[in-house]
Structures are given as C-alpha cells and as structure tokens.
Amino acid sequence: MAPIAKVGGLGDVVTGLARTCLLRGHKVDIMLPFYECIQKQHISDLELITSYSSYHDGNWIACNAYRGLVSSIPVIFIEPSNQFFKGQSVYGGSYNELEAYLFFSRACLEWLQVTRIQPDIIHVHEWQTGALPLLYWDMYHHLSLQKPRLVLTIHNMEHYGECSQEQLSKCGLDGSTYGTVDKAVDDRTIGHNPERLSLLKGGIVYSNAVVTVSPTYLNETLCSGWLASSLIRNRNKYSGILNGIDTAMWNPATDVFLPAKFHANKTEGKRTCKRYVQMGLGLASEKGLKNGNQVTDKVPLVVCITRLVAQKGLHLITHAINHVEKLGGQMVVLGKASDVRVEREFEGLANLYNQGSSMRILLMYSEELSHMLYAAADIVLVPSIYEPCGLVQMIGMRYGAVPLVRKTGGLADTVFDMDDHSQPEKANGFVFEGIDEGSLNSALDRAFSYYGESRFLCKSITMLLTMFSSAASLTRSLLHAGPNEWRRIVRKVMEIDNSWNNTAEKYINVYNSIRVR
Numbered sequence: 001m002a003p004i005a006k007v008g009g010l011g012d013v014v015t016g017l018a019r020t021c022l023l024r025g026h027k028v029d030i031m032l033p034f035y036e037c038i039q040k041q042h043i044s045d046l047e048l049i050t051s052y053s054s055y056h057d058g059n060w061i062a063c064n065a066y067r068g069l070v071s072s073i074p075v076i077f078i079e080p081s082n083q084f085f086k087g088q089s090v091y092g093g094s095y096n097e098l099e100a101y102l103f104f105s106r107a108c109l110e111w112l113q114v115t116r117i118q119p120d121i122i123h124v125h126e127w128q129t130g131a132l133p134l135l136y137w138d139m140y141h142h143l144s145l146q147k148p149r150l151v152l153t154i155h156n157m158e159h160y161g162e163c164s165q166e167q168l169s170k171c172g173l174d175g176s177t178y179g180t181v182d183k184a185v186d187d188r189t190i191g192h193n194p195e196r197l198s199l200l201k202g203g204i205v206y207s208n209a210v211v212t213v214s215p216t217y218l219n220e221t222l223c224s225g226w227l228a229s230s231l232i233r234n235r236n237k238y239s240g241i242l243n244g245i246d247t248a249m250w251n252p253a254t255d256v257f258l259p260a261k262f263h264a265n266k267t268e269g270k271r272t273c274k275r276y277v278q279m280g281l282g283l284a285s286e287k288g289l290k291n292g293n294q295v296t297d298k299v300p301l302v303v304c305i306t307r308l309v310a311q312k313g314l315h316l317i318t319h320a321i322n323h324v325e326k327l328g329g330q331m332v333v334l335g336k337a338s339d340v341r342v343e344r345e346f347e348g349l350a351n352l353y354n355q356g357s358s359m360r361i362l363l364m365y366s367e368e369l370s371h372m373l374y375a376a377a378d379i380v381l382v383p384s385i386y387e388p389c390g391l392v393q394m395i396g397m398r399y400g401a402v403p404l405v406r407k408t409g410g411l412a413d414t415v416f417d418m419d420d421h422s423q424p425e426k427a428n429g430f431v432f433e434g435i436d437e438g439s440l441n442s443a444l445d446r447a448f449s450y451y452g453e454s455r456f457l458c459k460s461i462t463m464l465l466t467m468f469s470s471a472a473s474l475t476r477s478l479l480h481a482g483p484n485e486w487r488r489i490v491r492k493v494m495e496i497d498n499s500w501n502n503t504a505e506k507y508i509n510v511y512n513s514i515r516v517r
Contacts, residue, residue: 012391055110084100098161123153127200131199183202188226204234212388213243217388264491264494283358300378303396304383323437332360374396380396380397397493405430428496429493
C-alpha cells in the first residue's frame with residue numbers, strides 16, 4: 001500500500017482503488033501485515049483494537065490487530081508475535097515469506113471471525129493472498145463467515161506462488177487434497193516428483209471473480225503462459241480492468257514535491273521543474289548558444305522510472321541511454337535492481353555516464369525525486385517486454401511527459417502512436433512493437449523529430465520575422481505553430497483522464513455481480 005509499504009505499482013493501485021470506493025460512499029478497510037519497516041509517522045490515529053490468536057504449523061500464534069488511517073484510508077494492521085514480517089524491507093526478510101503470507105491469509109479470516117465482521121467482498125491481490133479463497137471456502141465458510149464473496153486481482157502472472165503440499169498444510173488445510181488439475185496443482189510440475197501447488201492458481205479456482213489489470217493483458221494471458229489453461233476453464237469469471245492512477249497523490253497542480261506547480265492550461269511551471277532537475281542533477285541547463293537559448297528548451301529530457309528487472313526491457317533501457325546521447329538529448333534513469341548482476345551492470349553504466357552533463361543513472365528509489373522527474377520530463381520511456389498494466393505512462397502523462405512505450409499489455413491500452421492516422425483523436429505518444437534496438441531507435445528518432453522540429457520551426461520563423469517586419473502579424477501567428485505542436489501534445493496528454501473514476505465503477509460492478517444481497 002502506497003506510501004507506507006510500496007513495492008511497484010500494486011501499492012498505488014490498492015491506495016487509489018480504496019480511496020475512490022470510499023469517495024463513492026462504500027465502506028472500505030485495507031488489511032495489511034504490520035511490516036516492521038513501515039514508518040509509523042505515516043499512520044494517524046493508530047490504536048490497538050483486537051488481540052487474538054491465529055493458527056500456524058500446529059500452534060496458535062498470538063496476534064495484535066491495529067487500526068489506523070493512511071492517507072485518510074482505514075487500514076487494519078495484523079502483527080503476529082513471531083518473526084514474520086520483521087526486517088528492513090517489505091520483501092526479502094529473514095523469515096520464510098511463503099509461510100508468512102499463508103499465515104497472514106488465515107489471520108485475516110480469523111480476525112473477521114473473532115470480531116464477527118461479515119464484509120460483502122474480500123478483495124485479495126497476487127499469490128501472497130492466493131490461499132485466502134481456499135481457506136475461506138474450505139474452512140471459514142463452514143464456521144461463521146457466510147456473507148463474503150471473493151475477488152482476486154492478478155497484477156503479474158509471472159509470479160505463481162509455488163508451494164508444496166506440506167507448506168500449505170501449515171495453515172491448517174490438508175495440502176494433499178489440492179494437488180489436482182481442477183484445484184491448485186502447478187501445471188508446470190504435472191508428472192514430476194513431487195508435484196507442487198500454485199497459490200495463484202488456487203486463488204483463480206476458488207475466487208468468485210478474477211480480474212487482471214488490462215484488457216490486452218487478459219487476452220495475452222489466455223493465449224500463453226502456464227496459467228492459460230486454468231484461466232480458460234474459468235473464463236466466465238475472468239475480466240480485464242485497466243488500473244487507474246491516484247490523482248490526489250499524482251497532481252502537478254498541488255504536488256508538494258515540485259518547485260513550481262502547473263496544469264494543462266498553464267504549463268509554464270513544467271519548464272521551471274525541468275530546469276530545477278537539470279541543475280540539481282548537474283545536467284547541462286544553459287550554454288553559450290546563439291541568442292542565449294537555454295538547453296532547457298532545446299534538448300528533450302527522457303526519463304525512465306522503473307524497477308530494474310528483466311520484464312522492464314533492461315537491454316532496451318541500456319540501449320536508450322546510448323541512443324539518446326547520440327541524438328543529443330538528456331536522460332535520467334531512476335530505479336533499483338534486486339539482482340546483483342543487474343546492479344553491477346548499471347553501476348558500470350553509472351560510472352561511465354554520470355560524469356558527463358547529459359545522462360544520470362540513479363540506482364535508488366525516491367518518492368520525492370520520482371515526482372520531480374515526472375514533472376521535468378519531456379518524454380517518459382517504458383520499453384517493457386511485457387507490462388500487465390503499467391502506471392508510469394499514465395503518471396507521466398498526468399505531468400505532461402509524452403509516453404514512449406513498447407506495445408504490450410496495458411501500454412497498448414493507454415498509449416496510441418502519433419503517426420497512426422487511423423485514430424488521430426487517440427494519438428498521445430510514440431509506440432514500437434519489436435523487442436530489438438532498431439524498433440526502439442525508430443520511436444526515439446520520431447519523438448526527437450517531433451520535439452526538435454517544433455523548436456526548429458520556431459527559430460526559423462523568428463528569422464523570418466526579423467527579415468520581413470512588414471508581415472509581422474502573419475509571422476507572429478506562424479511563430480507559435482512550431483512550439484505549439486509539442487505544447488498541444490503535452491496539453492492533450494495532461495487532459496486524458498486516467499483516474500480511478502473511470503475504472504473503479506467497473507470494479508464496483510464486479511463486486512455487485514457476486515455479492516450476496
């Protein structure tokens with residue numbers, strides 16, 4: 001959950017969807033492990049509400065449940081007395097993560113039973129809570145929980161939640177009963193010894209509704225991948241709903257992190273943000289050019305904010321650094337690598353490029369800096385190999401950064417090429433289809449051409465204005481034609497509504513379609 005336990009876009013989705021449902025008059029509680037790494041200063045009105053015990057591996061573990069507000073959203077934090085969820089990061093603690101999330105899944109249901117709360121919907125996300133639907137239908141529904149119905153959202157189909165039958169049994173279920181094709185057996189291990197389970201598959205089978213995060217990704221997952229056969233068997237309850245962005249959190253008109261505010265009808269502040277970032281990162285922002293022109297206006301700034309993992313197109317990111325430099329542009333990469341080899345590769349690139357005045361590779365994640373980079377960027381790069389939804393392109397557009405993306409998943413549902421004349425009304429960025437460097441080069445070349453021509457045309461018309469002063473009124477009109485084309489694109493992308501207002505209603509329709517009335 002953003003901002004207190006954010007690892008990628010899932011955290012933003014949980015916060016944005018919850019906030020929008022609350023604003024529409026629904027009652028919402030988020031249930032979250034009380035990770036040791038959560039900074040409690042982001043939680044207001046935190047109080048202990050329940051002490052109870054939940055089962056794990058033959059023992060009943062004492063738990064505390066706390067209630068607090070995060071960004072005005074009610075959150076229930078589950079804190080077990082054992083080692084689970086201890087450590088300095090959300091993932092990667094010294095405890096067994098699989099067992100910790102199996103425990104959390106049961107502890108949530110146990111809390112509902114102890115407190116006699118019967119929600120209409122329990123909405124679970126990813127493999128980490130994939131066991132909760134199994135626990136609900138095969139255990140707690142036979143006890144006191146009768147009303148809830150289950151929705152599972154899958155944000156990334158590549159993470160299956162591999163689990164042995166013995167491990168599943170630690171949460172109190174008989175793991176051996178789930179090792180069948182129609183339940184939770186991992187299809188990749190059929191015929192192997194031992195056969196394993198997939199918590200994500202179990203969640204698909206046992207949930208009343210299954211959602212993934214874009215219509216295009218839905219079609220892709222039905223056509224390929226280990227879970228395709230399970231999704232096809234459950235096609236009648238499977239839908240694709242595009243994520244939105246939290247426009248309260250991501251708003252350049254009110255963003256506390258920005259040195260200057262701006263909006264679609266008044267974008268001057270974006271130029272200030274760009275100069276501020278250039279100066280802060282040591283990028284060239286001013287040169288002794290003719291007429292005193294600034295690099296701020298003449299050179300496009302490309303920004304790539306990403307987790308440095310294979311899914312995000314690492315070879316394309318590294319190539320873009322080189323190609324943007326050849327084109328005379330500037331580029332900033334902001335991201336962290338979880339793989340040591342990837343980290344070393346990008347450390348080498350940082351050592352190579354960070355001494356210059358046009359490239360910065362920042363191997364970190366900073367919420368504050370990400371806001372400033374979106375505001376400064378002319379172009380936001382998302383070259384993913386696959387991308388279930390993607391929020392970067394939507395946030396970038398909100399801040400006036402024109403997206404340059406590979407056509408896959410949610411990127412294909414939100415970005416449409418400027419040179420696609422079949423649907424000019426949708427055109428809002430630059431799109432390439434291949435996974436090769438040449439395809440990326442072509443898109444970057446076109447984007448730089450759009451940006452550069454607008455500046456070149458402005459400069460040319462300025463010269464004409466000087467030469468032919470008698471035609472002042474005509475040339476003054478032409479003077480705005482060039483830069484106005486890029487400004488028109490910027491304004492257009494800023495006016496696109498990618499908020500949860502559009503998509504929350506679809507989730508609410510899913511909730512209503514399955515809830516007990």
